[in-house]
Amino acid sequence: MSDKAAVLVAGSWGTALASVLADKKMDVMVWTRNAAQRDEINDLHRNERFLPGVELPPHLRATTDMKEAVEGAKAVVIVAPSSAVREVARSLKPHWTEDMLIVHATKGFETESLKRISTVIAEELGCEEGRIVVLSGPSHAEEVVKRCPTTVVVASLDESQASAAQDLFMNSYFRVYTNRDLVGVELAGALKNIIALGAGMSDGLGYGDNAKAALLTRGLAEITRIGVEMGANPLTFAGLAGIGDLVVTATSRHSRNWRAGYLLGEGKSLEEVLGSMGMVVEGIRTTKAAHTISEKYQVQMPIAKQLFHVLFEGMDPRTAVEALMGRDRKTEMEVMSLETWEQWHT
Template sequence: MKKIAVLGAGSWGTVLANLLFENGNAVTLWTRNPKQVAEINQQHTNQHYLPKFQLNAKLPATSDLTKALTAAEVVLFVVPTNATRSVAKQTVKALADLHIKPLIVHASKGLEQQTHKRLSRVLAEEIPVQLRQAIVVLSGPSHAEDVAAGDITSLTAASADLKTAEVIQQLFMNDYFRVYTNPDVVGVEMGAALKNVIAIGAGALHGLGYGDNTKAALMTRGLAEISRLGAAFGANPLTFIGLSGVGDLIVTCTSVHSRNWRAGNQLGQGQTLKTVLQNMGMVVEGVATTKAAYELAQQKEVEMPITTAIYHVLYQQKDIRTEIANLMRREGKMELA
């Protein structure tokens, strides 16, 4: 049993906190929203994010970060990408005051806006080594709603320190949740972030009425783009045919649980991006990641035509059907080039 602080009570943070608690750990769930704390502690629900999920009645929530971190051996960040750095800064003060040095884990999927940095790098920059152990990334094909229902799920724990990844592996494993280890942190984080871009495209195709052939083409060629950009940053290409690559791409591009897919679906039906984001009620990580991926591809001179087309739609208000036509009319290419 370990003492674990889970930072972030969205759908994924809530489900992971509950899973870790039911695995026999002492878990505290932190959120900055006092009303959410009251609901979790009194009704044992989180209706905004998981309307049909009943949490373990003994799982505590708090809006006091120091209280959540007290005696923590593991700190799990599950906050939106654009909040990771600010929450890490707050965490540093509490860790120093508490004189603890926990293992750091994050389960968010995205690249930091403006800097385009992977989240393990953000955490490493903000939390000095004297206040933490190794950093582990938990990622893979996983909708919170399915995990809440006890559906069989497999993820990857990635760290340069495989011994630490194995610790996290054992913390999460149970009859329906299986975790593999991987030393390729770059590949796991890039796959987790970039699949959200392709998922917006998959949703848009559905909204436009395209069929299975089209979706399969998008996912396959989208994976090729993800692999090219990831490899340009030093990722192992084999990682992208694993859980955090093709696995996460499949689940995110084919399910109504994916907010990136839902956003794309609404765009395909003719809604504006502003309207889509206003109606979603939750962060759509793929929108910001599209800009990051486009700019990183330009920087590394990596060809990413699908990502470029999605960027044109989101940020330059280009017509979706025109972008699809432009993709199809490109010069013929060799598939494995």
């Protein structure tokens, strides 16, 4: 098998990861449905819609033909929006072979089924979930393509698959750690987008650093609480996929989720926000999924709950903040149930 990797699809993060692989002198083929985008990448070495002003490696190529993209690849990296992952994996299936490494870097859930992305991919490929690797961590595409120092984590139920992904991506500016907690890394990457929306909304309301620091801290507790109930290791949320990704997503103007929240805080409607963004804002779909998941597991997620009211029920953002501040008195250490705490300490 050649030293080839395929990246599906050519959004900002997919293009950035393709650039990392191209810098390792790999034969990198990016798949896109858009013929104009294909031609722009191949002829001009640019992807202006998603990464304006960035010149891509000249040997990074694009195609609209899934077979051409995947055939002979030793690794396939899926970076589609969460709503498109199942369709992309289904298109990949006829060209997938058992010896291909499958990595995904999508941060979200399949909203309708509430399934994690690795589960969706495994179902469509007809393989064990242990074959799938998730890549996550604090990593803006805009900085990765400029070769800024970046550190991420790859996780799989199969340690050999995680190690293979580590070898695939690691270079002088892109450092990669491994983790066996697939569930935790995947949940952390998805759920932090909710808190980033809230942080942007707080900034849009002009509430300052005190409010945002509290939001991030309590948001991390909220993410950890539901994550542990779903089978994750609580330590994962103190690592790169947890607090690391939360900080970078909730404090930067590079973050779509922060920008969307900011516009909401300024008084824009959800329709106005989505119309102005021009890209997928995963935190919006994830908020809906998390609201349902919290009810299913009977775990309190007060920040996600109030954001759900703002996004889908028309609640004024200031009213949502008042509801959070007016909650009953709590102890700070209510992160997980006593039963789950004992499970992790026995």
